[in-house]
Amino acid sequence: MAYTRLTALEAAQIIKNGDTLGLSGFTPAGAPKAVTKELAAIAEAEHAAGREFKVNLFTGASTGQSTDGVLSLAKAIGYRAPYTTNSEFRKCVNCGEIRYNDIHLSHMAQEVRYGFMGKVDIAILEVCAIEEGESTCKAYLTSAGGISPTVARLADKVILELNSFHHPEAGLLHDVYEPLDPPYREPIMIKNVTDRVGKTYVEIDAKKIVGVVECNIPDEARGFKGEDPVTTQIGRNVAQFLVNDMKRGIIPPEFLPLQSGVGTTANAILAALGQDPAVPNFNIYTEVLQDAIVPMLLEGRVKEASTCSLSVTNECLKQVYDNLDFLKQHLVLRPSEISNSPEVIRRLGVIAINTAIEVDIFGNANSTHISGTKMMNGIGGSGDFERNAYISIFTCASTAKGGVISAIVPFCSHLDHTEHDVNVIVTEQGVADLRGKSPMQRAHEIIENCAHPDYRPLLREYLKIACGGQTHHNLPAAFAMHDTLQRKGDMHLTDFSEYMK
Amino acid sequence: MAYTRLTALEAAQIIKNGDTLGLSGFTPAGAPKAVTKELAAIAEAEHAAGREFKVNLFTGASTGQSTDGVLSLAKAIGYRAPYTTNSEFRKCVNCGEIRYNDIHLSHMAQEVRYGFMGKVDIAILEVCAIEEGESTCKAYLTSAGGISPTVARLADKVILELNSFHHPEAGLLHDVYEPLDPPYREPIMIKNVTDRVGKTYVEIDAKKIVGVVECNIPDEARGFKGEDPVTTQIGRNVAQFLVNDMKRGIIPPEFLPLQSGVGTTANAILAALGQDPAVPNFNIYTEVLQDAIVPMLLEGRVKEASTCSLSVTNECLKQVYDNLDFLKQHLVLRPSEISNSPEVIRRLGVIAINTAIEVDIFGNANSTHISGTKMMNGIGGSGDFERNAYISIFTCASTAKGGVISAIVPFCSHLDHTEHDVNVIVTEQGVADLRGKSPMQRAHEIIENCAHPDYRPLLREYLKIACGGQTHHNLPAAFAMHDTLQRKGDMHLTDFSEYMK
Known part of the structure; x- marks a missing residue:
């Protein structure tokens, strides 16, 4: 019929x-x-x-x-x-x-x-x-x-x-x-x-x-711009962190499946891991497979991969189709409710690595809203993976827009991932390992290891004017950096005293 | 030996x-x-x-x-x-x-x-x-x-x-x-x-x-104070909401297992459900079983229950032990990583009902910090259940401390559950059904259905001074109600214009 x-x-x-x-x-x-x-x-x-x-x-x-x-x-x-x-x-x-x-x-x-x-x-x-x-x-x-x-x-x-x-x-x-x-x-x-x-x-x-x-219409997935020194350094920092965790026995010697978000940073991380001889051949359990993974699958550097989509350039998609007999043994495409299933992610012990727009000094992350109001893209699968991961890692460049924005702030202007769901923050400056730490310990770790040196004095100053119990804040001044950006175009110009009541 | x-x-x-x-x-x-x-x-x-x-x-x-x-x-x-x-x-x-x-x-x-x-x-x-x-x-x-x-x-x-x-x-x-x-x-x-x-x-x-x-030392679990008109009304509102959802086919006719947090409100909800003839005999999949459930189990109103703990008074614990032969067929105690397992909660389709300290007009919830700084108890299992539930419900009284605090605020002073994880908010005032709604739709739903009438004008005013894209905010004024409470002892006295730059 x-x-x-x-x-x-x-x-x-x-x-x-x-x-x-x-x-x-x-x-x-x-x-x-x-x-x-x-x-x-x-x-x-x-x-x-x-x-x-x-x-x-x-x-x-x-x-x-x-x-x-x-x-x-x-x-x-x-x-x-x-x-x-x-x-x-x-x-x-x-x-x-x-x-x-x-x-x-x-x-x-x-x-x-x-x-x-x-x-x-x-x-x-x-x-x-x-x-x-x-x-x-x-x-x-x-x-x-x-x-x-x-x-x-x-x-x-x-x-x-x-x-x-x-x-x-x-x-x-x-x-x-x-x-x-x-x-x-x-x-x-x-x-x-x-x-x-x-x-x-x-x-x-x-x-x-x-x-x-x-x-007969080509697929519309995009390529990404190449690495830059910042994303390359973030990639290296993540790879180094994971290798250290493997050496001290936190990550088992077989390694664990990786999930890595979309974009340049994700590619840089996978490239850095792929090149590190201390990392054994590994598996991918993710929602989006990008160009970088396909050659690694064909070479065996990535042993097996599960994804919801092949979000690759059309040249790369052709490479997949040219190698269909091999790849159908090593690559599986799944509906999003399975690729992103909390049950499966937690069982497999996926190491999740996603990019945040901003993180705050207590380890909360914003994945969606610019200045708390403008939607960027959406939460996507970041919550599915980070919430259920073996290790939940967020990456971001420590600054944006030529330095007038610090990605590390006193209070995220929108929260998509709470302090309970974030284990590690990585910027090009370094790594904040938040596991096992109280909020005030986390604040010091994030400011000293991840914030850009230009913004550390301002963030330390916030902690000085903040008070309270488990978590210190000065609520009227919590968004002073965001507001200063909006009014004066540069977070560096923040004067917390303007906001204190 | x-x-x-x-x-x-x-x-x-x-x-x-x-x-x-x-x-x-x-x-x-x-x-x-x-x-x-x-x-x-x-x-x-x-x-x-x-x-x-x-x-x-x-x-x-x-x-x-x-x-x-x-x-x-x-x-x-x-x-x-x-x-x-x-x-x-x-x-x-x-x-x-x-x-x-x-x-x-x-x-x-x-x-x-x-x-x-x-x-x-x-x-x-x-x-x-x-x-x-x-x-x-x-x-x-x-x-x-x-x-x-x-x-x-x-x-x-x-x-x-x-x-x-x-x-x-x-x-x-x-x-x-x-x-x-x-x-x-x-x-x-x-x-x-x-x-x-x-x-x-x-x-x-x-x-x-x-x-x-x-x-030979008695257990130290507590009893809870009795219901009051506010918790009774919250209980009724939740029960009515669930019955409506069953009638329109969202909840299947067999009903689904319930999880309900600790305290008076939880008892009121379970009592209201138990008394509602439209609700069939139901199951419990929870972390904490309170006094109210034990007689319901013995009567068969609750068919089966799984919990991590019997957090009951010693009189009630005696009742459990007196009926051990019956209860060991209908009640299971599990380690917390199983009682609270995302895998099991999502599979069983648990309806989760937990109490928030405050919620904001976009549907984020604070379970842990008073005024963003003082730890109350902790997140407990609320994140495990709400994040993986079939329906995620948060309850709270619309006001606290005799009315000087509104539990509905423009921006939660601490976030434990994000907008992505909260389906329904219930106060004694009514029910905000957030499912399928955009943030601005949610804001109107929460203000008009859940906030105390005394605070609705203030919250509407916040939306007027707020601007932006997907989510409207006026960040310097986002915590004005919290700050006014701290400085003047009453959120009613909030003057947003004091905070606007």
């Missing part, structure tokens, strides 16, 4: 104002690209005709310019969850046009199932192959797991973008497993990084498939 | 200045009481003689007056983790005498194993029975699981307090299971509240047992 073929425009015309769309993909990789572009054009035409047209988006994480980008530009998104890095979307969120619910990525699929965000009308999945069964469709995903199995099951209608840009057997990298909901949920029986507990395809009720859109 | 019997004093004399003690017990229940009292006397004598004498304490959670209390009074605690409610201890923490590491209870045993806090010198366990084997001792715990299996295994020496106050078969309530560490950890195969995966006793290397102290 062959399913109905539609053009991208015909498929987009099925979508109505107010619909909630469930999309495949995770950090651009594997997101739909054909139908959403046409949908943006429809929205623009509707708006020009004076009619309202907005949809709600549920995704795994970021989609790319052809989804979050064009729909944000067309002012066609009413509501969205969770994380995205798209800059057009960010603008719309920060001027209040989009209601953005920034939840943990591991919570997304289950909160959709639990009904916390309303029903899914239409799922749009990018696939590399379809088995067009009479009652059941087997849909093979492309470069990401995301929340595809959940939205495909819950949606009233499903549109498949059959994108021949991807290798037709890319689906064999996937392990598609969707847990039952309580009280019927079972243990997730992953005991090793690449254990498989599901199927290679998403099963979809064939009656719901309203159309297949054939296309 | 009979192990050496010691007096409490003889046992205490084994402990040296600087030693780290690993103690049984959890929220007074099941903590050692004989040896620590003598240890406090030794510390006082040493101090009087001009010598230093302090020990470090690792526990499951709170111990009682005979441990945290007397040792704090004797200034004999150098370092302690995790949670405790003891008021003598609190004073010492807040004047900086004790280094207090307030970590998640589920993290405690594993962080001790991982070596994050240094080694355990001596374990002191309260037991109700011992099988004195030549190579292996089987030690039966009393009214709490705590971190006993871990500290008994890791310590160089073990002292057993054989307390005949407890029923000699109390151990049969326990399911003692200690996970292996990564990379060898296995799934915790608990799929139902009272599934057993371990043994009824702690296995201890007999060579390490330096003495058995026979004693």
